[in-house]
Amino acid sequence: MSNSVWVGYLLIALTAIFNLSGQLVLKGAVNNPALKAHLAQGPVQFLVNAALSPMVWLALLFQVMSYVIWFFVLTREKIAVAFAINSAIIYLLTGLAAWMIYDERLTLQQWGGLTLLTAGVMLVAYKP
Numbered sequence: 001m002s003n004s005v006w007v008g009y010l011l012i013a014l015t016a017i018f019n020l021s022g023q024l025v026l027k028g029a030v031n032n033p034a035l036k037a038h039l040a041q042g043p044v045q046f047l048v049n050a051a052l053s054p055m056v057w058l059a060l061l062f063q064v065m066s067y068v069i070w071f072f073v074l075t076r077e078k079i080a081v082a083f084a085i086n087s088a089i090i091y092l093l094t095g096l097a098a099w100m101i102y103d104e105r106l107t108l109q110q111w112g113g114l115t116l117l118t119a120g121v122m123l124v125a126y127k128p
Contacts, residue, residue, distance in 0.1 A: 005127070008077050009085070015069045016089035022062030024097055029055035081125050088121035 029035060035053060038046040050056050073082050091114050098104040106114075 004076070008073065008082075011069055011073045012077070012082055012085050013089055015066050015073060016086050016093065018062050018066035018069065019086075020090055020093050020097060022059045022066065023094070024101060025055055025062060026059035027102065029053050029059060084121045084124045088118045091117055 030050060032053075032055070035046070035049055038049045073086075095106050095111065095114055099106070
């Protein structure tokens, strides 16, 4: 494989990592008891307080970084292949990170589904 292909894969992986990081930080932010308490006051109050949370802003920064890197991915890769690879990385890493950080468990059937998705993506991304 040429260096150009590896750079493309690296950019896709970075996009996925920044995207996932944003999601994990956002989950931590909105599940913070202080912020969650505002849900009782209604969705508007919750959203206003969420918008003032530094953790929500950090999550947003991660999402923006993911989006900026994605611009460069789109200049060099087929969108169907890049999006499939990006999604597979996010699916697998989300399952692992949710387990490690938030103690969320996936069933064996769910892990099997993620494995099948990843195998399918590998077939889509394979360049003979």
